[in-house]
Amino acid sequence: MALMEFFGSMFISLGPAIALFALSIANNPVKIILFAAAMFFWLVSLLISSCLWRAVVPLQQVLAFSVPFAVILQEMFRFLYCLLLKKASVGFEKVVSPDKDDTLKVLTRNPHTMGYIAGLGFGVGSGLYSISNILSSISGPGTVGIEDDSPNRSSKFILESSFMSLCFILLHICWGMLFHAAAAIYNKPYNIILILYVIFSHMLVSLLSLIYTLLPALITAYAVLCVSFIIAFYVAGGSLHNIKHLIKRTSGNWEPPKD
Amino acid sequence: MSSSTRISYSNRMDELNTEGDVEIRCGEGSRSRDVEPERAGAPESERDEEEEEDAMPLKYGADSVIKLFVPVTLCMMVVVATIKSVSFYTEGGQYLIYTPFHEESPDVGTKIWNAVANAAILIGVIVVLTIFLVVLYKYRCYRFIQGWLIVSTLILVFFFAFMYLGEVLRAYNIAMDYITLAVVIWNFGVVGMVCIHWKGPLLLQQAYLILISALMALIFIKYLPDWTTWVILGAISIYDLVAVLCPRGPLRVLVETAQERNESIFPALIYSSTFMVPTVATMADREEEGEDHNSSNPEPNDSGSTARIQEEEPVADHPEESSGVKLGLGDFIFYSVLVGKASSVADWNTTLACFISILVGLCLTLLLLAVFRKALPALPISITFGLIFYLSTAYVISPFSQTLAANQVYI
Numbered sequence: 001m002a003l004m005e006f007f008g009s010m011f012i013s014l015g016p017a018i019a020l021f022a023l024s025i026a027n028n029p030v031k032i033i034l035f036a037a038a039m040f041f042w043l044v045s046l047l048i049s050s051c052l053w054r055a056v057v058p059l060q061q062v063l064a065f066s067v068p069f070a071v072i073l074q075e076m077f078r079f080l081y082c083l084l085l086k087k088a089s090v091g092f093e094k095v096v097s098p099d100k101d102d103t104l105k106v107l108t109r110n111p112h113t114m115g116y117i118a119g120l121g122f123g124v125g126s127g128l129y130s131i132s133n134i135l136s137s138i139s140g141p142g143t144v145g146i147e148d149d150s151p152n153r154s155s156k157f158i159l160e161s162s163f164m165s166l167c168f169i170l171l172h173i174c175w176g177m178l179f180h181a182a183a184a185i186y187n188k189p190y191n192i193i194l195i196l197y198v199i200f201s202h203m204l205v206s207l208l209s210l211i212y213t214l215l216p217a218l219i220t221a222y223a224v225l226c227v228s229f230i231i232a233f234y235v236a237g238g239s240l241h242n243i244k245h246l247i248k249r250t251s252g253n254w255e256p257p258k259d
Numbered sequence: 260m261s262s263s264t265r266i267s268y269s270n271r272m273d274e275l276n277t278e279g280d281v282e283i284r285c286g287e288g289s290r291s292r293d294v295e296p297e298r299a300g301a302p303e304s305e306r307d308e309e310e311e312e313d314a315m316p317l318k319y320g321a322d323s324v325i326k327l328f329v330p331v332t333l334c335m336m337v338v339v340a341t342i343k344s345v346s347f348y349t350e351g352g353q354y355l356i357y358t359p360f361h362e363e364s365p366d367v368g369t370k371i372w373n374a375v376a377n378a379a380i381l382i383g384v385i386v387v388l389t390i391f392l393v394v395l396y397k398y399r400c401y402r403f404i405q406g407w408l409i410v411s412t413l414i415l416v417f418f419f420a421f422m423y424l425g426e427v428l429r430a431y432n433i434a435m436d437y438i439t440l441a442v443v444i445w446n447f448g449v450v451g452m453v454c455i456h457w458k459g460p461l462l463l464q465q466a467y468l469i470l471i472s473a474l475m476a477l478i479f480i481k482y483l484p485d486w487t488t489w490v491i492l493g494a495i496s497i498y499d500l501v502a503v504l505c506p507r508g509p510l511r512v513l514v515e516t517a518q519e520r521n522e523s524i525f526p527a528l529i530y531s532s533t534f535m536v537p538t539v540a541t542m543a544d545r546e547e548e549g550e551d552h553n554s555s556n557p558e559p560n561d562s563g564s565t566a567r568i569q570e571e572e573p574v575a576d577h578p579e580e581s582s583g584v585k586l587g588l589g590d591f592i593f594y595s596v597l598v599g600k601a602s603s604v605a606d607w608n609t610t611l612a613c614f615i616s617i618l619v620g621l622c623l624t625l626l627l628l629a630v631f632r633k634a635l636p637a638l639p640i641s642i643t644f645g646l647i648f649y650l651s652t653a654y655v656i657s658p659f660s661q662t663l664a665a666n667q668v669y670i
Contacts, residue, residue, distance in 0.1 A: 029321040029322050029324060029325035030321045032325055032328065033321060033324055033325075033622055036328075036615065036618050036619060036622065037619065037622075039615050040615055040616070040619045043612055043615060043616075043648070046656055046659075046660075046670075047648075047651055047652075047655065047656055049659070049670070050651075050655045050656045050658075050659035050660070051651075051655055053659045054655050054658070054659065060662070061662075063662065063663065063666060063668050066659070067668060067670055070670040071670060074670070125615075126669075126670075128611060129608055129611070129660055130660075130663070130664060130669055131664075132606075132607040132608060132611065133606060133607065133608065133660060133661055133664045134664055135607075136606065136607050157667070160667065161664070161667060164667070164669055165669075168669055205669070206668075206669055206670050209667065209668050209669045210666075210668055214667045217669070
């Protein structure tokens with residue numbers, strides 16, 4: 001029973017990330033390297049946040065102190081990573097000739113791919129770190145039916161944690177795309193608005209999770225996810241026209257929207 | 260903007276059999292074959308070729324990185340899975356003769372000097388044996404070297420595998436009769452010896468090399484005391500740096516001697532992503548016709564190197580895999596020791612951090628390799644990153660992460 005909970009929790013929180021990785025990143029070596037680099041950047045940001053948490057000894061139990069700093073550090077490192085990607089893509093554009101279909105073309109053909117990879121790298125790092133401790137203790141003895149103080153007394157801790165991890169992974173993907181678009185592609189004023197939106201929404205969701213019950217944070221996080229997804233979709237070039245075409249599946253006669 | 264066409268990843272090695280390829284290894288030296296693309300009779304403009312040249316190491320650099328990521332990840336996964344499930348390899352109390360100081364006192368100072376002394380002894384033994392190997396190689400005692408390698412892989416593939424199988428069966432409480440055991444171990448061992456020292460399917464050879472690296476790493480994790488392991492990891496990356504880069508370092512001497520003689524180094528000690536003929540066996544033949552080969556090689560560097568590539572084009576039915584990237588088995592072993600030790604004493608966060616840092620270090624090393632195009636030590640950067648992240652994750656990130664998870668706070 002505990003093993004079933006373990007697998008259920010693992011697939012809820014990490015399933016979409018694994019699927020996204022296997023389908024979109026695993027086939028291309030450059031993408032895998034960028035993904036690993038993004039996870040590394042997230043890890044370094046977590047390292048600095050934990051140093052800060054550890055350094056301020058009297059406030060170690062007051063998580064409300066270290067969470068904002070952690071969020072700001074993550075966003076700073078996301079910004080650094082997007083700068084790195086921008087420099088790399090500028091470098092590659094000079095080198096790769098235009099008519100060769102290479103694996104390197106991923107860096108120049110669709111610039112939003114790099115934002116997606118950055119987001120997925122950060123997201124998988126964040127998701128893995130938030131769920132792996134819980135996962136490693138779930139399959140052990142004595143964890144079925146962890147109760148909390150709610151009147152339902154159902155095993156909410158594990159479910160809530162898994163869904164929140166999943167939400168954060170997906171949120172990081174959207175934030176990564178928005179941030180990369182803002183940092184590398186757009187000009188003022190759009191990029192400032194996008195960056196502020198990312199920071200504000202990240203801060204909102206993280207600070208809400210400080211509340212004793214996770215439910216308000218969970219609902220808000222999924223709402224923010226929907227909004228961010230729609231914004232990221234439009235930023236990446238999608239539109240209602242695209243969706244209609246996808247549904248209708250008109251083959252070969254696709255025209256870009258006339259605007 | 261662009262549509263979302265799927266970029267297909269195709270292996271273009273068959274078209275570019277004159278690419279520049281590089282290899283890195285540790286422990287027994289390495290070699291780089293630097294080949295310039297042929298310029299004779301190219302109808303395209305020079306600039307296109309130059310752009311292609313610049314793009315080539317980048318593109319094939321990414322290819323080589325992934326070709327090494329996968330086996331390193333597999334080796335680490337085998338070691339971590341074993342450590343987490345079979346408690347035999349984490350039980351202490353038994354030590355090798357190379358580590359006479361057993362770190363049994365609770366005093367930190369004593370533990371530290373014990374660890375340093377153990378590490379010094381082990382590194383001393385490794386240095387002596389490496390110099391012995393280089394001397395043997397220089398004086399062309401190939402039979403001796405081959406015998407030595409065969410004996411060591413024999414021990415690994417029979418005895419350590421038998422021990423491993425026994426412990427796994429014991430951990431899962433599975434009964435197996437001696438007859439089945441004998442058949443299994445015999446087959447595993449013999450196929451392993453054939454694949455590693457002679458010919459075999461590439462995938463099988465790579466699998467066996469990964470398995471013996473994992474077995475060796477598990478032996479190190481079991482039989483070395485805790486603090487000694489960490490000090491040894493640090494010391495051996497410094498030794499690797501010195502031995503491969505210093506002009507009188509034993510590994511560099513080995514590499515240069517092998518390059519002078521146009522031979523490749525013992526395939527039993529290197530993981531290669533493409534086929535390699537076990538040239539120790541053919542070295543004897545080559546010595547006889549050495550003169551003819553050398554006289555038939557034209558002088559200029561370009562065509563000379565291409566001739567060299569072609570004569571080493573290994574198996575006739577795999578013409579498309581001309582050369583790939585190589586990594587020494589010692590690197591596999593020590594990466595896995597780091598990650599395995601981290602997983603045995605700390606939680607999954609630490610294991611993950613060490614894993615990511617080693618992969619990023621490997622990536623950086625391969626980048627340097629693409630830039631410098633000569634033999635480079637693979638241990639220092641990765642082990643440094645790994646050690647830094649092990650210490651910082653185990654003592655700084657993990658408590659933070661656990662406090663966050665326990666309070667269901669998400670950052």
